[in-house]
Amino acid sequence: xxxxxxxxxxxxxxxxxxxxxxxxxxxxxxxxxxxxxxxxxxxxxxxxxxxxxxxxxxxxxxxxxxxxxxxxxxxxxxxxxxxxxxxxxxxxxxxxxxxxxxxxxxxxxxxxxxxxxxxxxxxxxxxxxxxxxxxxxxxxxxxxxxxxxxxxxxxxxxxxxxxxxxxxxxxxxx
Amino acid sequence: xxxxxxxxxxxxxxxxxxxxxxxxxxxxxxxxxxxxxxxxxxxxxxxxxxxxxxxxxxxxxxxxxxxxxxxxxxxxxxxxxxxxxxxxxxxxxxxxxxxxxxxxxxxxxx
Numbered sequence: 635x636x637x638x639x640x641x642x643x644x645x646x647x648x649x650x651x652x653x654x655x656x657x658x659x660x661x662x663x664x665x666x667x668x669x670x671x672x673x674x675x676x677x678x679x680x681x682x683x684x685x686x687x688x689x690x691x692x693x694x695x696x697x698x699x700x701x702x703x704x705x706x707x708x709x710x711x712x713x714x715x716x717x718x719x720x721x722x723x724x725x726x727x728x729x730x731x732x733x734x735x736x737x738x739x740x741x742x743x744x745x746x747x748x749x750x751x752x753x754x755x756x757x758x759x760x761x762x763x764x765x766x767x768x769x770x771x772x773x774x775x776x777x778x779x780x781x782x783x784x785x786x787x788x789x790x791x792x793x794x795x796x797x798x799x800x801x802x803x804x805x806x807x808x
Numbered sequence: 809x810x811x812x813x814x815x816x817x818x819x820x821x822x823x824x825x826x827x828x829x830x831x832x833x834x835x836x837x838x839x840x841x842x843x844x845x846x847x848x849x850x851x852x853x854x855x856x857x858x859x860x861x862x863x864x865x866x867x868x869x870x871x872x873x874x875x876x877x878x879x880x881x882x883x884x885x886x887x888x889x890x891x892x893x894x895x896x897x898x899x900x901x902x903x904x905x906x907x908x909x910x911x912x913x914x915x916x917x918x
Contacts, residue, residue, distance in 0.1 A: 678870040681862050736875050743871040751871050758913030761906050762878045768903025769881045 662719040663731045669715060670735035671742055673708040678747065680705055729770035733763045812918045815867030819876045822860035827883025829853035831891055838892070872918045878907050 680701040685691045696702050719728050736759050743749040751759075809817075829850045836846035864873050882904050888894040 674870050674874050677862070678865050681865040684862075684866070686866070733878075736878065739874045740871040743869065747870065749869040749871045752917040755872070755875075755914050755917045758910045758917075759875050761910030761913065762875050763910075765903045765906030765908075765910055766878050766881055768906060769885060769900050770903075771899070 659719065659722045659728075662715060662722065663728060665715050666712065666719060666728075666732055667735045667738055669708055669712045670732065671738040673705065673712060674735075674739045675742060675746060676701060676708060677705050678743070726771055730767045733766035733770070736763055736766070811867040812872075815864045815873065816876065816915050816918055818860050818864035819868065819873050820879060822857045822864065823877055823879040823883055825853055825857045825860060826877075826880040827887045829857060830880075830884050831887045834888065834892060868918065872914060875914050876911050879911055882907050 680696075680699060683699060683701070684695045740751055740756075740759055744751055832846050832850035832853060836843045836850065839846060861873070861877070885896055885900060885904055889896050
């Protein structure tokens with residue numbers, strides 16, 4: 635049984651390296667956008683309940699309202715999920731996708747919270763998404779400077795390796 | 809100052825604070841001798857950012873406040889260029905310009 639289990643793990647690891655990673659990455663990015671969206675909506679709902687009588691009242695309200703535990707939990711989940719995403723993708727690849735949360739947050743704030751968005755704000759949000767995409771998709775440059783041009787190598791005569799002698803039936807395979 | 813203008817101000821300040829927080833966290837990776845000091849400073853600054861953004865949500869709709877937080881990309885780009893000496897590509901400067909235009913349109917209707 636342990637041997638079979640070990641084989642199963644090895645097979646699973648091969649599949650995860652070859653096939654499952656893109657699916658896992660897509661799920662991770664979708665979860666990142668969903669957590670971002672949920673966090674913003676819950677945060678807004680929680681803040682709306684804070685009394686503005688005094689700082690002390692506000693602090694007590696934050697400490698006693700369970701919705702802020704949910705806010706902190708969503709922040710923690712967001713961090714953990716984001717680190718998992720970065721295990722499977724470069725930051726410059728993953729980050730632009732999260733700009734879609736600007737669209738999802740604004741859409742759900744209208745549908746769930748009944749907020750109103752002016753047409754010019756919709757244009758602004760789309761321009762912001764394009765801008766974040768341009769900023770994020772840029773590859774890092776300072777930490778990975780271009781390699782200095784290599785000096786031309788002297789031409790060498792190709793090394794001739796001794797060909798293995800044909801052995802039995804395998805001789806004609808390659 | 810109207811409530812909406814004050815809310816916009818809080819979000820803008822919170823994005824500036826986040827820019828410094830991210831820069832401090834990056835400093836922790838560069839200045840290894842004072843790594844813990846930079847990390848603590850970065851975390852402290854990010855807590856201030858959370859408080860400022862919470863204040864902003866009192867005065868603004870989340871559909872207005874959240875897109876304005878994209879200014880943090882502008883701040884991080886500027887501070888990493890000025891304080892850390894990182895190179896910024898033309899595409900990234902174009903992105904900074906688009907974010908400034910987009911947030912201006914959102915703030916104009918706030």
